[in-house]
Amino acid sequence: MADTTQRPRRASTSSVPPVIAPRISTTRVSFENDASPLAPPSVPFAASPSSSSGLRPPSLQSLAFQQSASSSHPSLASPSNMHLQAPSLSLNYIPAKFSRPHSPGSRLHNRKSAIQQLKTSQPRGGGRAAFALAESRMPEEGDEDYDGWITGKDEGKTKPRLRWNRFKWALFVTNVLMTAYTLTALVFLLLTWFNTLPDADVIRTANHSELVISTVAAALGLLTSLIGWSGILLNNRAFLGIYCLLLWISFAFLCAPGYITYKRRAFNLEGKINSQWSREIGVGGRLKIQNQLKCCGYYSPFVEATISQTCYARSTLPGCKAKFLKFERTALENWYTIAFALVPLHLIAIVVSLLCSNHVTYRFGKGMMPRAYRLNMSSMAVLMDNYASQLAEQYNFPASNSDVGLRRPRTGSQGMDSLYFDKYADGPAPSIGEQSKSDSYEMEETKKVTTM
Structure with missing residues (x-):
């Protein structure tokens, strides 16, 4: 019983469903020249013990979830939200982690207590220290004014005092x-x-x-x-x-x-x-x-x-x-x-x-990454597309054209052979909305192939 409960868990974190792979490689044609080379990947589709200490790309399941969410919510693809879909300038930049707003009421300039607090706490990013390994560099959602400079603190009643360093x-x-x-x-x-x-x-x-x-x-x-x-x-x-x-x-x-x-x-x-x-x-x-x-x-x-x-x-x-x-x-x-x-x-x-x-x-302005360099769903799709293509090239998956598409066999973490199809390899890459419309068809084709 223990083996049956562990196998799906490993498959959910390390294996890739066949329906995800076509969507990963769809944007490779349009963004192949823009992506910078990544670090050498570890063993494909298997967790590495040393991956926790370095930079690790997000899982492919999370990418599929984001794309399915965009298809289920058409408002995300509206012209008013095109800045969320367009790839940002952060394609060649993979942050280690995201920064968080400062603690409410904390003073970070020219105070001995604040300096002592900064020495003993986690750095908030900014300055030359922001470019060190695994340092905070980017903000979270909704922290445009976490310093209270525009709206003020205490519900807009007070403004922060100007302090020169x-x-x-x-x-x-x-x-x-x-x-x-x-x-x-x-x-x-x-x-x-x-x-x-x-x-x-x-x-x-x-x-x-x-x-x-x-x-x-x-x-x-x-x-x-x-x-x-x-x-x-x-x-x-x-x-x-x-x-x-x-x-x-x-x-x-x-x-x-x-x-x-x-x-x-x-x-x-x-x-x-x-x-x-x-x-x-x-x-x-x-x-x-x-x-x-x-x-x-x-x-x-x-x-x-x-x-x-x-x-x-x-x-x-x-x-x-x-x-x-x-x-x-x-x-x-x-x-x-x-x-x-x-x-x-x-x-x-x-x-x-x-x-x-x-x-x-000294604190990179407000300690925030500029909006043009922030990651969005399209940027993550491009990053994961390049990562998956590099995995395929590194481990020499054979490629052959057919009526169904490119058929590349691979061996999963459980030792079972599976297939995925890249029918857009020779043509232009469709948008995320067009990909989401073909989910049902791809699922049926995958079931037919796996049952053969």
Whole structure:
């Protein structure tokens, strides 16, 4: 009596009724190129002791039950529910298990008790840990808003408090510093361009290239910080990626004026000033420097001087070389000192952006798989179709065309020979509804074959 009760149980879990096999192979033609290779299967139609530790495809009986359910409920095949029947993007993705909603009232951010609870409990999925082996990755039905963000908690009466994690605080602090020094530098540079600061004419005339590069660096740094604010406050990972990229570009523009000014001051500054006065700045530039530094001519009023109301042949003003050289040494030293002093802060901002930009996906948003990647009945049918075809190819089932269909003998778990038919192997695969209509006919044909 014990043997008779165990045999049907093994047959229900490991053997495949002949009527199921034609439906499994029907979608092989249309989706054969889309499916990715699966892991090597175990012995066909027999449970393996090691299968409990790894990924195991669902049974073929469950697939038949889903297809028969769709045939018994025509509303599932209506145009309004076509997204349930169309294969999803998860055909190449087989999850180990499904995640569940968070416990009601649990706080998972920045609380010692919640952190301790997470350490001792099962992980809920999301972040880098979601890609580990056998981790929760996908939600269940009806948990679109299990965090209470849209509908609120306590029947919509309360909203969850916004809590920033340490990654967002690090981004916030570094972006505040970057916004502060780029905005300050841009203000001083604009005041220099508008000739508001003292000695601004000398800088605009003698250090025009350095002034242009510094202005571009400050403007680009301010734009980068604004993009960073967009990514931080909106939790937008695209903005954070652009922010990280622009940090490197602004870092290059930050180092450029510091390098140029240091090189100009350290290597033959006097010879560069001599060449600049006689060849580059022109008459208008000499006049601006003479009026600003209160000097006349380069060595004296008789050497490369520009005539003005204060500079003429009998003027008592000294030459401009000594004052101009002293001014350039001081200005260039302050210039590259400020530029190189901002480099460590900028490097810290780059490192923080690289390490903390993933704070948006720390729990994969809400910890849910996107809808386009969720499994549905059609996706499971395609997966099981490919799995069954790989089993047939691996164990070399003979195939021959006949009037009835493809007849492939196999040996079941109980040692009894049985047959299944694939009459759609050479033609287009019908839909699930068309397959369900031929269930009665296939059952009759199977009974005739098995009784022969």
